[in-house]
Amino acid sequence: MLSFRSELESPLVAKEIIDLERKIRAFREGKIHDEKFRSLRLARGIYGQRQPGVQMVRIKIPFGKITFKQILKIADVSDEYASKNLHFTTRQDIQIHYVSLDRTPELWAKLAEDDVTIREACGNTVRNVTASCTAGIDPAEPFDVAPYAQGFFKYFLGNPVSMELGRKFKFGFSASEEDTALSFINDIGFIPKVKYENGEEIRGFKVLLGGSLGAQPYIGQQVTDFMHEDLIIPFSEAVLRVFDRYGERTNRNKARLKFLLNKVGFEEFLRLVEEERLSTKVKTYKIDRTVIDTPNIPAPVKSTAEIPTNKQLAYEIWAATNTFEQKQAGFYGVYVKVKTGDMSTSTARKFVAGVQHLIADEMRVTINQGLLLKYVRKEALPELFLVLDELGLSEPGYNSVADVTTCPGTDTCNLGISNSMELSRVLESVVYEEYADFVYNKEIKIKISGCMNSCGQHGVAHIGFHGSSMKVNGRIMPTVQVLLGGGAVGDGEGRAADKVIKVPSKRAPHVLRAVLDDYSLKADSYKSFLDYYDTLGKDYFYQLLKPIADQDTVTDDDYVDWGQNEEFVRAIGVGECAGVVIDLVATLIFETEEKYGWALEAYDQKLWADAIYHGYNTLISGAKAVLLDKGISQSTQIGVIKSFDEGFAAEFDVNGFEEMVLQINKHEPSEQFAEAYLAQARDFLEKVKNYRNQPVLGS
Structure with missing residues (x-):
């Protein structure tokens, strides 16, 4: 059994880690179907590798912000549980590889000691929220978008609206109109804007919707050129609710938001979003602008470092291509180009030891798989270069043609x-x-x-x-x-x-x-x-x-691939990232009970909106179990609702199932409505269990 240190970020984390251990054990004992278990572990950042029997673990680093302590903790974890390597990703995560499934709960517990999570880093969830790595120090930014990215991370992590979507969902914040976070490839992208009314600065964002890459790239469409900062989270929650209900869930190749926009039309989708606004948890949400503190700035250092003659040209090119003056006078941002995004744990430790007196204790993982170092004094640049050069991290040309x-x-x-x-x-x-x-x-x-x-x-x-x-x-x-x-x-x-x-x-x-x-x-x-x-x-x-x-x-x-000695063999496995879940009926009913349990927990905590949404998922999951038992498959939640209403509502003595379920977007999330809606969910769950007339898995 796992033990937990008091430093764990919250009791909820400890509970979830214990739950992961329990579900791994149930999977090993054959009590959870393989496809269902796959969705469970993906939602906890655990992704099956190409190599059998081992996992990639993705560590969620909101907008790439990481401290010395955190990167050293991840290095320690990689040494103990993985392959002694850190891989920086294009969504500002860090991945470690070759991890045993059975050790992932223990790994998660150790990461949580330093406020690092793997939760919802893979699977059909809101993925890591990205932002321009320069946010906060960018000379061109109207304001710092980092607090907004952090606000989104906290609001949607563990939010019932985004825990089990039909496919992954991505948010991205760019620092300025240069759009260095590529807002247009995110499901919802944001670019900061400022207006002035009566001499007062009003903050807002240009909002883009539906961006995605994949085999069929889709450039995000503009929703508005200015949405007030207090409205971006309510809007985003409403989008997720519509995507959850109407989005494809069977054919993963057609399950991203872009396909739903094409299916229903952009304007109709926005109408559905507006219809959903009544039921969102909040109608306005003020981001705490102070949540991102100014990091500890290094003290002036009287450096005796001198660039050797044979390194002078290399230093000059590095300084010209990998450094820039911050908006904070007297300080420089320094990019570290990390080849293929891979840094060994031994290099990571030497890196921290060598630079920590020269830079602020807050680095950023970049979207092109490098690192941004902040608050470097001009006189410290030569010493910093020599430290990086010693570690093989001084290649010039960050974000250039040479940075692939x-x-x-x-x-x-x-x-x-x-x-x-x-x-x-x-x-x-x-x-x-x-x-x-x-x-x-x-x-x-x-x-x-x-x-x-x-x-x-x-x-x-x-x-x-x-x-x-x-x-x-x-x-x-x-x-x-x-x-x-x-x-x-x-x-x-x-x-x-x-x-x-x-x-x-x-x-x-x-x-x-x-x-x-x-x-x-x-x-x-x-x-x-x-x-x-x-x-x-x-x-x-x-x-x-x-x-x-x-x-x-x-x-x-030409028949031998790069890095190989043998002739090429095309061998690919089944993709796991946001994979489709194939539920067995008994497993699905057990899951329905679990969702109702979550609804009661949220109700007891007076989280009315969360309780209502868990109740909604209880109704959907129960109806899906009945349809599956009858051999009926529906690829969307709205399809499940309508199919059950048309074929089985009378048999289950549920008058107007569709009307009952869709009360969710006709009422404010109040205590009174939560109590009534959960009572209906409880009654329906009991009818589903009685209909099945067999022991429920896990009971």
Whole structure:
């Protein structure tokens, strides 16, 4: 049995960790169906790896904010439970790999000692809330968006509205109109705006809805150019409620918000959102702007560090490409480029030991898999460079052509088709060795994914690659789909990249050379890379790259993927990220009882809105169990409601099941309504159990 230190963030955390241990034990004993258990562990940040018998654990780092103590704790946990490595992700999380399932409760308990969680880091939940890493120190920001990102993290973590969605849901906050958090690829994206009325500053946000990558990128649409800061959480909760009720739940390829928007129409969706406003927990929500404290700023240091002559040029390039002046006078932000997002635990410890007297004790994980260090004094920059250089962390060109974003690909992911990690290292080497001037180019972004799902964000890259394969001469060859012309335009506008041509993976460096060579010759004639691409057109680039794709010139080496010695074998597993749940009837009834129990707990705590939503889920889950027992499948909650109402309401003596369930958005979340609604949920649950007329699993 687990034991817990008093420093755990709350009794709720301890309860959830014990519950995870209990459910793992039940799964091992065959009492929980495999598919159901998969959804349970995913919602707790535990993701099955490509390698059998081990898990990836995703650690949720809200908007990438992390302290020395926290990163050292994660390093300790990775040493004890994982592979002694930290992987920084494009959603500002940290992942550790090769973890035994049975040890995950203990791992979670240790992380919680330092206020770190894995809860809802995977699965059909609200994922990590991202924000521009520069938030709070960005010279261009109207105000600091970090408190708003933190507010969203706290409001929706463990919120019954977002615990069991039809698919994952993502929020993103950009610091300024530069849109460095790529607001347009989030389900809801925010860009800060300021108005003035009678000389008073009014804060708000431009709001974008429905953004997503995946195999079919969708650029978020504008809801409004200014939503008052106190309204963004109520609006977001209403969106989640509509998405929960009407979103697809069977075909995961059609289950993101973008598909629901296409199905019902943008204006109709917003009408449903407005209809839901009455039932939200809050009608306005004031974000605590003071929740993000100014970190402890390092004292002035009389550094004796001098840059050696043989390092002087490297230092100058690093300072020009990896540092910037903060809006706080006299301080610099410093980017650390972390190759493929991987940092060994031993390096992490040496890093903290070497920099902690030079930087503030609050770093940010960046969306392109690096770190941002804050409040560095100008006179401390040489010493900081030497510390980073000693650790191999001083590569210049952060966020430039030389800074390639990549997902883990076939290293650990079930869905990976090709080795994206090694390809990214190869492409970065090409830039450093052959195109040194491009380390100063921060417009062009190169992004790689191991498959079409765009975890490496290739769908919005200026130059993108995703792993694929094809049969050539009777043999399977690893290939990459080349994409061009994507990227952020600014102020919430973005572009999805065009699929141009597919080439053997080993020839991806030739693609990069061809594009950079051609652009270098023509750049003076165009305002930007995107102008260059648009003016010449997709077919121009197809013809430019066509010789590289020529199958008549393939060699044996083209059949071997990057980082491998053997001929390529296309072997992918079943994706788990927000996977579909296949419920057995008995398991589903047990789950219905559990949800009703949560409703009672929330009611006892006077959390009326939470109690009502748990009651709503009790009704949906119970009806779904009956339909499943009858061999009827519905892919949305609204479909479950209507199907049960039409076919079984009379049999269960429930007059107007649809009307009863949908009371949820016709009433304020009051004590009186919560009491009445939960009574109806209790009566319905008893009828479902009596109908089944068999022992309920877990009773």
